[in-house]
Amino acid sequence: MYELKFDGSLCQTCPTADCLVKCQYMDLEKDEAKKQMVNIWEGKDSFVFEGCVTCYACEEYCRRGNHPFYLITEKREEKGLLTAPRAITKQWINIGEPQGKFKVGKPGERVLSFGFMPEFFKMAKGRLFQKAMPSFIFGQEFFCNVVYIHFANTSIIKKRLPMIMENFRKLGVKEVVCLHDECYGSFAHLAPAYGIEVPFKPIHYFEFLYERLKELRNDIKPLNFKVAYQRPCSSRLSPDKHRLVRDIMDLIGVRLVEREYQDENALCCGGIYAMCFGYDLANDVQRRNMDDMAKHGAEYCVFNCPACQGTLGEKVAKMGIKPIHMIELCRMAIGEA
């Protein structure tokens, strides 16, 4: 019943076809790119189904408000074209299944969403979160489910997301600060694309951190680190929030190294690639990405997503680049970590 809002005529008249022209994993000229996108929209076959590695970036590249990646995902699902091995998809669907094991702190009108990433229990503390905690929620019952677009499975999202919204509605919260970038992407981008009503205002935790750091400005001691930022796939769903990375870094005196694979050109952590496509793709992407960090003298690799940190953290550490989550970095700047 929830249908993707996609306007094919926008593709037909698109002057750039950036969605596929800019793709880092396929090499397409504008005309071909446009043709393939229209093919996909019309339900025809396309080699894009083979070549797309589910990095989500085309959602950002499209400047006309269309949803190229969601469309690819929908059509893949319709055609039964799997991205991931069946067992992996099954496993992830099981992982996200609500089991009544959720945790709710003392939710006020504004609540912190930990998604179901237990890492946030350790991070959401200290002065940054003084005013916000213990208003938090955690668990599959509040899980944004966006990850399933990696697995060409939007039907599970359409089934679960409305129930998740209902759980939020029952809590009566007005604002949800999403500590996981994916959740924000889901509530602010994916849900509207499918006409799923979101009963609260989603707030990206970057905004929360930025505002809070401004309040704590006097406590900030510039860190003077040179860092590389690991942009997660989900950040492509909320590119308007990406600028906050620089704003926050400026505020805490951290210098973002100007490297090749950042901003629009960022590379995925490779976690999903390893699961879906095997060694070569994951290894190639990770190697290029990490070498690029090292080449530009990054002392820290700053993560937005704990899952990316889980995938790449140890690897960058072995190269002498310290892995750190954005929240921890900000806590460090106010002398807490």
Added chain:
Amino acid sequence: MTDIMHSLADIVGEDYVSSQPEEIYFYARDPGLMPPHEPDYVVVPSTVEEIQEIVRLANREKTPVVPMGAGLALTGLIIPLKGGIVIDMKRMNRILEVNEGARYAIVEGGTSQGQLSAYLEKNYPRLRHSIPDAPPTATIAANVTIHGQGRLTQQRGFNSDMVGGLEVVLPSGEVCKIGSCALSFGWFSKGPPLPDLSGLFLGWFGATGIITKLAVKLYPRKKFRDVEIFVTDRGELVPDIVYEITHTEMAEDVLIFTQPMPLMFRDNHHVSFYITGDTDEELEFKRKLIWKALDRFIKAKDGGFMGIPPAMKPTLLEMPQRSASRLADVKRGGGFEYSGPIIMVEKYPECSEKLKELASQYGLAYSGMVRVIDGGHSMMFAFAFAFNRSDPDMMENTRKALKEVSDFVLKVGGVYWKPTVEEQRMALENMDPNTRKLMKMIKENLDPNGIMNPGNWEFIS
């Protein structure tokens, strides 16, 4: 005090012998499903000489003796089925020698796995032994006596294959050296190039003698160790997957598990393998070879590597791994038993189907846990069930399910591992008659009075 009690006290000292009800209660049972049976005495010797004396006494009195390690074999092997004397080996726990160059350790017959691994970690950080996933109190001698398997089994075979020699108190009370140590000061081989007499004791559950010392072979401990888990929803592909992994010869240990809980594991089969290396390059090289070997399954979408959450890694890497112990209490009440036949890897699909069928038929919590043995020549497939000890119906259902496993095992060409008395009987009945005759000859010649762990490997002619 009875005469036997007096004599035992004379041998080991009064503090180390008991016939008090609380001790008798404890030594009458194990954590498995076998009904308890009380011993008459429990004795805790500390020297070989004391064990010799105890065995001589038992022979004179025609009283059974049952050697016991930690009592964790679960299949009733230390339950004194005919009463008599339980010899608790725990005080014989000295680590006597480590030969670093020849890579072996000589330990006493009651030394636990945990003791040896802690000792090596502290004093010989470049050496390790094949640790089973049993709780660390499990003893090394008992484990090889039952042909246990451990963390190096995929590469090196059964833990009993990794024995470098034995010292045994025979049922007559004599002490006998087995292996190279019979002729040399070196404990480097349990048999070759001499006739391999270790087979007279390994696999006999103490029914032919008591191991008082043994040499355990040690192997390089690499600086780094990592684990990967390959997941498939098609059980019938598991033998192929194992074949590819073992073909690379890069994995240290290969385990498989299939279980419905936690939910993330439902409906899939998980082949986990461990890799080791002294450098990152070595580790990565091994990882890459195995990943590439499984590429065709990924391409066909038949399987893939799961991303192991960082919080799960330490649990998977710990030795022993506690997941089996955790399963032991899912139903609360601490009941856990598995039948773990040794069977060809090609039988994995049938075994996992059977396990699911039995669990659903009897309404049991289950886990299928596999350890690949010796490069894939065979595997131990544990049909594991957890039950609540205070729920007699659940216990009875577990018994029934395990009985069905016993029947199934023979049909699919499996051989019982650490069999219950009932399974021993089934094995003897079904084996080649001349093999049975040979086993009987060995048992009767070594233990003419039938005092050694009677009820086990018992030959009803």
